Amino acid sequence: MKLATWNVNSLAVRLPQLLDWLNAEAATSPVDAVVLQETKLTDDKFPRAEIEAAGYQVHFHGQRTYNGVALLSRGAAPLDVVKNIPGLDDAQARVIAGTVHGIRVIGGYFPNGQAPDSDKFIYKMRWQDALHDWVKAELAQHPRLVLMGDFNVAPDDRDVYDPVGWMNQIHCTPQERAQFQRLLGLGLVDAFRLFEQPVKSWSWWDYRNLAFRKNQGLRIDHILVSEALRSQVQACVIAKAVRKNERPSDHAPVLVQLGPA
DNA sequence: ATGACTCCCAGTGGGAGA
Numbered sequence: 172m173k174l175a176t177w178n179v180n181s182l183a184v185r186l187p188q189l190l191d192w193l194n195a196e197a198a199t200s201p202v203d204a205v206v207l208q209e210t211k212l213t214d215d216k217f218p219r220a221e222i223e224a225a226g227y228q229v230h231f232h233g234q235r236t237y238n239g240v241a242l243l244s245r246g247a248a249p250l251d252v253v254k255n256i257p258g259l260d261d262a263q264a265r266v267i268a269g270t271v272h273g274i275r276v277i278g279g280y281f282p283n284g285q286a287p288d289s290d291k292f293i294y295k296m297r298w299q300d301a302l303h304d305w306v307k308a309e310l311a312q313h314p315r316l317v318l319m320g321d322f323n324v325a326p327d328d329r330d331v332y333d334p335v336g337w338m339n340q341i342h343c344t345p346q347e348r349a350q351f352q353r354l355l356g357l358g359l360v361d362a363f364r365l366f367e368q369p370v371k372s373w374s375w376w377d378y379r380n381l382a383f384r385k386n387q388g389l390r391i392d393h394i395l396v397s398e399a400l401r402s403q404v405q406a407c408v409i410a411k412a413v414r415k416n417e418r419p420s421d422h423a424p425v426l427v428q429l430g431p432a
Numbered sequence: 433a434t435g436a437c438t439c440c441c442a443g444t445g446g447g448a449g450a
Contacts, residue, residue, distance in 0.1 A: 180449085181439060209449090211440075236440055237448075283449060323450070342450065377450070378437035389450075421438075421450080 172272060174204045176319040176392055177413075177424035178280070178375075182210040182239070186218050188416050190225055192424065196410075201226075202426065203245045204271040206278025208321045210239030217241070230254075232264045240267040240278055240320075247272065259301040266302070268309070274400070274429075275313035277306065279320035284341045292341070295323075299350040307357050314399040318359060321422065322393050326351045326361065330390035332371065342391055359395035362407040362427045374409050375422045383414055394427045403429045 179185040212233045222229045232254040233239035249269025268277040284295035324347045328334035337343045373388025410424040
């Protein structure tokens with residue numbers, strides 16, 4: 172079972188790359204479930220037919236210009252689909268969840284936060300509080316759970332190309348990192364760090380400053396797996412090659428391979 | 433460096449992203 176998350180930064184622009192990437196992955200083993208972020212499409216404009224033609228069932232929750240998430244499931248339809256965090260009054264489309272092949276999959280596009288002294292940062296903290304409480308409840312019901320997406324948090328200095336320059340900046344504040352640790356405290360583990368990884372592994376590179384060419388980035392896209400799944404995790408990688416596309420997203424996909432129970 | 437790039441909605445510029 173292979174699961175993946177990717178912030179596409181506009182699915183209208185990135186649909187060809189999405190289909191190419193899924194096709195390329197299938198050469199080794201097909202991705203069974205995918206969560207997408209920043210689709211930036213209202214539901215009436217979502218390219219359902221193209222994604223279904225690639226062999227996926229798809230659910231989506233979008234809006235104009237910003238945000239927007241989707242859940243792709245190869246073959247079988249996801250069960251018990253949830254859009255946004257139940258109980259949180261939120262105008263922004265940031266969460267989609269469903270049960271895929273017996274695993275509860277939650278895809279999230281965490282708020283950016285803009286700056287630590289901004290109203291958007293306050294929203295980011297409030298949103299993460301709500302997510303934490305909801306994921307706790309989901310875990311009680313679904314011990315086999317994966318929470319993945321664009322967290323907009325670099326959990327550790329080794330997830331930042333310039334930790335001194337980024338100190339206390341957005342994505343690296345103690346408050347954001349504490350929120351990340353709170354999620355782990357629910358009984359989740361950062362799948363990427365279960366394995367020895369290359370130093371300077373990032374999932375996002377700024378479009379500016381030749382950042383990708385210089386490998387100046389952040390690791391802000393994550394896959395957290397529950398304790399019940401931990402022993403099944405066989406690999407977790409960042410598909411850096413996808414960032415080399417002619418017209419790339421600023422994020423690369425992150426994938427996790429789960430073996431049999 | 434208040435920049436840089438990309439996307440969007442707009443409309444010959446500006447906000448947001450991270």
